[in-house]
Amino acid sequence: MRKSVWLAIVGAVCLGYGQASADQTVKGECLISVKGRTYLDGPCPILLQPGGSFQAGNGRGGTYFATVDVDGATGTARANWNGRDAESHAHDPLGTMKRDAGCWSNASAKVCAWRAGTRPRVDAPSLPVGAAVSWTAGRKIDVPIVIGGSTKFDACVGAGHVIGLDPKGDGFLSVQSGPGGKPFTELDRLYNGNEVVICDEQGPWFGVVYGPPGTDCNTGMPWPTRQAYTGPCKAGWIHRKYVRITVG
Template identity: 25%
Template sequence: MRFLILALWAVLLPSFALADTRPVNCEITVGGVRHVTGRCYFSPRSGGSFQVGNDSYFADVSVNTPGQADGHWNADPLSTHAQAPLGALRQEGACWVAPGTRICAWALPAAETQAALAAQPDGVMLSPISASSACIGAAGPLMAGQPLELHNCRLGQDRLFDIMPGGRITVNKHPDLCIGLEAPGMMKPAELVLQPCDEVTADWYWVQQGQFAFEGMVRRGGDGTCWTILQETRDPSMSFPWPVNAVPCDAQAEQTAHFAYSRD
């Protein structure tokens, strides 16, 4: 049974679910095209291997021997795993390179790193069971009016939620913010948005579904409304981000979403 639980956790962990993730400056250039430059998240592994990137593109460098590695990247912002091979890479300072390819990570100043880590949320991440490498997070800074969206997991930013005793879901480190609903339009279903808590009339609750406590649904108290990702049933080929919607919990099965939470 212990092996089964550990194996299931491994399936649920998102791409950036690696220990000691921290902000860095990075570059990802593939085929001579610079896809990422600037602030990224860096996740080290044993032996000098690492993963680096942002919520659109990320690369995985697996060190074989000192100065030699194999590389992979996700190649498409919609892809949630680094499945596309980059081939053999060699180390040049903070970069791992091949013709047309550069995967680089530069440490930030210590004070800047500490400030960034202190500002990061430290709750749990919520991911759809059907897309475990994607996370629900804020579209921008954590402030009232920001919609929630589904995007490739950003470990430094997406530990956004606290699940309190009794299951109530709150926004980590932001007691002034709650999860509300943007009113639906004629052709637009209701979407989740961060709002001041005094403007939110009902709380959301984690409801366990299945064998494990970390699998469940998110239901609003009192009115039978649940979180879902309608884009997944409408056009899953569309690139992230996707809106997070609310529908009646007794909607058709293909519209109801089950989630998993984790800290890593």
């Protein structure tokens, strides 16, 4: 019994909230990542339940959410989510998970929930080797990605992933320093399946921000003033032809 109580308290502390004696909804931030793709990353409602269990997100408006049912006796949890089609019920199993700092995760999925203001921030994330080449030394973005301008909505409200690249051809999508070809230069390269946050748009070009899966790029919260994106993630312009929009 003592072990069960201790595990429940540990889970609550890592999620940034006190132990709930009854169901309670608080504001915070959530992350849902399944098979290397991030479906939810930013502000969300969190339903706290006795024993350390919780629900990340609420699924309203066709959004994603997940439930994590903690077993205090084993220190593991069973997680479910509402699937790629953002259904109204969390019927798709994510399997058994173990606690990983402020998250619960296994080899194929991760569910995180943080009370507002408690999410750890990444100072200078970089893409893993092989996911994209490094920016060429001395090159910088010529047309900044402008984000924000609302107190109600996230700084960037769109998301998608790269598709349609021919592996028999170049096999990569150039990230440009501005919305077009010449005179703009190539800053980076993306590949099929790479995820991006869509923050700006000019004609057929998207201004995007991106980093390793699960990275907090500081775009999933309101920025009242419109301003140029300066990090911590990478940013540039890509052609919308090769982006499948999943959010926004």
